[in-house]
Amino acid sequence: MNLPTPEKNLHDIILDHINDLAKMDALKKILNEASELDLLDALHSLTGEYPGMVYRLLAKDKALDVFEQLDTDSQQLLIHALTDHAAIEIIEHLPPDDRVRLLDELPAKVAKKMLAALSPNERSMTNLLMGYEPDTAGRIMTPEYVNIKKEQTAEEALERVKIDALEKETIYTLYITDSTRKLEGVISLRDLIIAEPTDKIEDIMEKITTTVSTDTDQEEVAHILQKMDWLAIPVVDRESRLVGIITFDDIAQIIEDEATEDIEIMAALNPSETPYLKTGIFRQARNRIVWLMFLMLSATFTGFIIAGFEETLEAAIVLATFIPMLMDTAGNAGAQSATLVIRGMALGDIQFKDLLAVLWRETRVSIICGIALATANFARIFIFTNGGDYLLAFTVSFALIATVIMAKTVGCLLPLFAKKINVDPAVMATPLITTIVDAAALIIFFTFATLILHI
Amino acid sequence: MNLPTPEKNLHDIILDHINDLAKMDALKKILNEASELDLLDALHSLTGEYPGMVYRLLAKDKALDVFEQLDTDSQQLLIHALTDHAAIEIIEHLPPDDRVRLLDELPAKVAKKMLAALSPNERSMTNLLMGYEPDTAGRIMTPEYVNIKKEQTAEEALERVKIDALEKETIYTLYITDSTRKLEGVISLRDLIIAEPTDKIEDIMEKITTTVSTDTDQEEVAHILQKMDWLAIPVVDRESRLVGIITFDDIAQIIEDEATEDIEIMAALNPSETPYLKTGIFRQARNRIVWLMFLMLSATFTGFIIAGFEETLEAAIVLATFIPMLMDTAGNAGAQSATLVIRGMALGDIQFKDLLAVLWRETRVSIICGIALATANFARIFIFTNGGDYLLAFTVSFALIATVIMAKTVGCLLPLFAKKINVDPAVMATPLITTIVDAAALIIFFTFATLILHI
Numbered sequence: 001m002n003l004p005t006p007e008k009n010l011h012d013i014i015l016d017h018i019n020d021l022a023k024m025d026a027l028k029k030i031l032n033e034a035s036e037l038d039l040l041d042a043l044h045s046l047t048g049e050y051p052g053m054v055y056r057l058l059a060k061d062k063a064l065d066v067f068e069q070l071d072t073d074s075q076q077l078l079i080h081a082l083t084d085h086a087a088i089e090i091i092e093h094l095p096p097d098d099r100v101r102l103l104d105e106l107p108a109k110v111a112k113k114m115l116a117a118l119s120p121n122e123r124s125m126t127n128l129l130m131g132y133e134p135d136t137a138g139r140i141m142t143p144e145y146v147n148i149k150k151e152q153t154a155e156e157a158l159e160r161v162k163i164d165a166l167e168k169e170t171i172y173t174l175y176i177t178d179s180t181r182k183l184e185g186v187i188s189l190r191d192l193i194i195a196e197p198t199d200k201i202e203d204i205m206e207k208i209t210t211t212v213s214t215d216t217d218q219e220e221v222a223h224i225l226q227k228m229d230w231l232a233i234p235v236v237d238r239e240s241r242l243v244g245i246i247t248f249d250d251i252a253q254i255i256e257d258e259a260t261e262d263i264e265i266m267a268a269l270n271p272s273e274t275p276y277l278k279t280g281i282f283r284q285a286r287n288r289i290v291w292l293m294f295l296m297l298s299a300t301f302t303g304f305i306i307a308g309f310e311e312t313l314e315a316a317i318v319l320a321t322f323i324p325m326l327m328d329t330a331g332n333a334g335a336q337s338a339t340l341v342i343r344g345m346a347l348g349d350i351q352f353k354d355l356l357a358v359l360w361r362e363t364r365v366s367i368i369c370g371i372a373l374a375t376a377n378f379a380r381i382f383i384f385t386n387g388g389d390y391l392l393a394f395t396v397s398f399a400l401i402a403t404v405i406m407a408k409t410v411g412c413l414l415p416l417f418a419k420k421i422n423v424d425p426a427v428m429a430t431p432l433i434t435t436i437v438d439a440a441a442l443i444i445f446f447t448f449a450t451l452i453l454h455i
Numbered sequence: 456m457n458l459p460t461p462e463k464n465l466h467d468i469i470l471d472h473i474n475d476l477a478k479m480d481a482l483k484k485i486l487n488e489a490s491e492l493d494l495l496d497a498l499h500s501l502t503g504e505y506p507g508m509v510y511r512l513l514a515k516d517k518a519l520d521v522f523e524q525l526d527t528d529s530q531q532l533l534i535h536a537l538t539d540h541a542a543i544e545i546i547e548h549l550p551p552d553d554r555v556r557l558l559d560e561l562p563a564k565v566a567k568k569m570l571a572a573l574s575p576n577e578r579s580m581t582n583l584l585m586g587y588e589p590d591t592a593g594r595i596m597t598p599e600y601v602n603i604k605k606e607q608t609a610e611e612a613l614e615r616v617k618i619d620a621l622e623k624e625t626i627y628t629l630y631i632t633d634s635t636r637k638l639e640g641v642i643s644l645r646d647l648i649i650a651e652p653t654d655k656i657e658d659i660m661e662k663i664t665t666t667v668s669t670d671t672d673q674e675e676v677a678h679i680l681q682k683m684d685w686l687a688i689p690v691v692d693r694e695s696r697l698v699g700i701i702t703f704d705d706i707a708q709i710i711e712d713e714a715t716e717d718i719e720i721m722a723a724l725n726p727s728e729t730p731y732l733k734t735g736i737f738r739q740a741r742n743r744i745v746w747l748m749f750l751m752l753s754a755t756f757t758g759f760i761i762a763g764f765e766e767t768l769e770a771a772i773v774l775a776t777f778i779p780m781l782m783d784t785a786g787n788a789g790a791q792s793a794t795l796v797i798r799g800m801a802l803g804d805i806q807f808k809d810l811l812a813v814l815w816r817e818t819r820v821s822i823i824c825g826i827a828l829a830t831a832n833f834a835r836i837f838i839f840t841n842g843g844d845y846l847l848a849f850t851v852s853f854a855l856i857a858t859v860i861m862a863k864t865v866g867c868l869l870p871l872f873a874k875k876i877n878v879d880p881a882v883m884a885t886p887l888i889t890t891i892v893d894a895a896a897l898i899i900f901f902t903f904a905t906l907i908l909h910i
Contacts, residue, residue: 229704259714267794302779324757339722
């Protein structure tokens with residue numbers, strides 16, 4: 001019973017002991033008395049041979065429990081470090097949904113070997129799940145739920161729970177199906193325990209419930225579970241037959257992964273599922289280069305705009321000094337709007353039908369922001385040129401207001417339209433918005449300059 | 456038992472019925488037969504008077520259940536729409552952690568009135584939680600856990616669970632404390648059900664467990680619960696006495712909120728907790744203007760760099776056409792690295808001690824990316840100028856390689872150093888990185904131009 005000790009401790013103790021045979025017994029004792037959280041942190045942070053060595057020192061039950069909680073990358077490394085026999089024992093012991101996630105990551109040859117070595121029952125369950133599309137409810141569900149009948153009494157149902165308790169993923173929500181496996185209702189173990197032993201399940205179960213289908217996107221599943229605060233949600237096939245459940249422990253990971261994917265796409269990166277330090281150099285370069293190249297070539301067209309105004313620029317080279325400020329402000333203003341709309345859509349706060357509301361909102365906000373920025377800029381130029389160049393100050397300030405309004409309009413509209421045509425709105429984030437509004441900002445600026453400064 | 460009907464349906468049915476007294480009974484029936492998920496979606500999407508009207512049509516039990524699942528903003532709107540008596544009844548019924556979250560959002564005067572009207576027991580529990588700092592474990596925990604003694608048998612403990620089942624937040628994890636309330640162990644209801652009725656709790660409980668303290672940051676709590684797949688984590692005070700538990704249903708929300716906060720900060724926004732369409736215009740403008748202003752003034756210094764190279768630029772105005780491409784590429788390359796490092800730190804994949812590993816990785820990736828981009832650019836300039844201006848092509852290409860390396864170095868280092876000095880690394884994202892690397896990119900470009908083109 002301790003506060004969580006900082007990860008460094010167990011990690012360092014392990015490194016201090018592990019290469020010294022005389023200290024092996026002491027280490028074994030320390031490891032088996034450590035909390036699961038400390039063990040997880042140590043296994044995640046150790047590299048090379050060490051995770052395998054540590055793992056082999058754990059008592060079997062503790063080892064199996066810890067393995068189940070490890071992230072998939074670390075599980076994969078361990079599988080490679082263990083004997084086939086030990087690896088198969090672990091995989092047989094994993095809940096079906098975790099097993100599928102791990103097999104998905106293993107090299108096809110290894111996965112096939114492991115699958116073949118499973119007991120027939122576990123193998124057929126695993127094959128079933130692996131038949132569903134990645135990232136769907138079918139792929140992440142587990143078929144191990146507790147099934148009771150509506151004709152049973154509360155007491156009979158509790159007996160069923162006791163029998164099933166060891167092997168089912170959860171016993172805290174029980175599912176009632178008819179003879180054709182159609183879902184008829186749900187009851188929590190809490191309600192079952194409160195009930196009179198003679199109560200009929202039919203009378204105490206909840207009849208109206210929400211289900212998802214096997215092809216529902218995992219992100220949608222996560223959001224429903226999050227909204228309902230349920231421990232598990234039932235998954236049904238096209239004929240409304242119960243085929244599995246998805247439990248709460250998968251939800252936080254899905255929400256975190258989806259946020260990471262959005263954040264990476266929004267920064268012009270091809271999203272990667274492996275942690276930063278575990279991704280190969282060439283893979284990382286590839287994840288970045290496509291977007292960098294596309295955006296660089298797009299920015300070249302922005303250069304053509306400057307080329308088109310070369311005479312204006314030659315007549316007043318001072319205009320060039322405002323280019324970075326205008327481009328950066330345009331990019332930042334557009335990125336703010338795009339980010340708010342993209343995240344709002346991801347959280348379900350904003351839909352395409354809100355387009356006019358969003359546009360009206362952004363217009364008003366951009367006028368306020370534009371005027372504030374322009375005023376600051378006018379004052380700066382006016383003071384720096386001793387009040388001499390008020391025409392230049394006007395040019396820059398008007399261009400700035402128009403630029404902010406334009407940038408925020410583009411920034412809020414593009415993600416909404418992207419969603420409408422089924423493109424991931426996250427693509428319409430900072431980098432692409434910046435490139436587009438940069439070009440527009442320069443056109444606005446040089447047009448105002450030509451008009452106001454008469455060049 | 457239905458697939459979730461799209462939100463529009465119930466929403467539209469409500470709008471169709473609600474202003475017609477003759478349809479009121481039909482609506483009442485529809486609402487009370489609807490799934491909780493559909494009701495939640497409808498209540499979240501309805502505006503004005505409607506949520507309050509719908510809510511009053513629900514049967515009391517259903518109404519209380521639905522209220523508990525609503526997001527805090529919608530709860531707040533409903534409280535204002537209901538009579539004081541109805542509002543107090545709801546608040547009395549909420550679990551203490553949800554109640555605190557709602558009271559935090561209500562105007563101080565309303566919150567005080569509600570608090571005063573609670574039963575003494577609920578009031579003292581609420582006051583206790585409200586004494587802890589926002590965003591800490593103490594503030595989000597619930598004191599409603601099931602407490603058993605190690606001397607009890609499994610059968611006696613099960614009896615206790617049955618008695619407590621109605622009022623405790625969860626009965627699926629039970630906590631064992633000594634006479635001074637010190638936490639001694641934990642047992643799951645599953646293990647209790649499997650055990651022999653005569654087994655002593657002492658012998659079947661888990662003695663080693665992970666706890667958090669009342670001042671642990673909620674984000675850390677979320678990550679521990681996520682790692683362990685637990686239903687709840689115990690919260691202890693400085694004397695290791697059990698004071699509450701935090702349950703799984705708060706975790707997904709915390710993870711999502713923290714991701715939203717990071718995404719907003721990374722786009723130069725002051726993070727806002729209210730949904731986009733529910734935030735006032737002036738508040739939204741204020742959330743954006745501070746950063747826009749700061750970044751605009753910073754970009755002004757980038758303009759000074761151009762002013763410093765005015766002679767170079769006048770000698771070869773064509774150089775100006777490459778400014779947008781170089782600035783944008785620098786910004787994008789730096790933003791990619793910064794984003795990966797910021798997110799990696801948020802997920803715990805990267806720590807300050809990994810600085811050299813990160814730097815070495817970014818250097819190699821940036822050399823690969825830089826060469827690829829420079830080659831494409833060289834070819835483009837070479838072809839467009841009919842092979843004439845190879846010196847210009849060299850200038851731009853070398854500047855591009857140096858810029859990408861510089862941008863990626865700055866992009867990966869700044870978030871790491873920010874973390875080191877306890878500044879939120881998310882601040883060191885695209886907008887700030889862009890401003891910094893833009894200036895550096897221009898210096899690199901004009902220096903190369905002076906050297907290679909001899910101007």
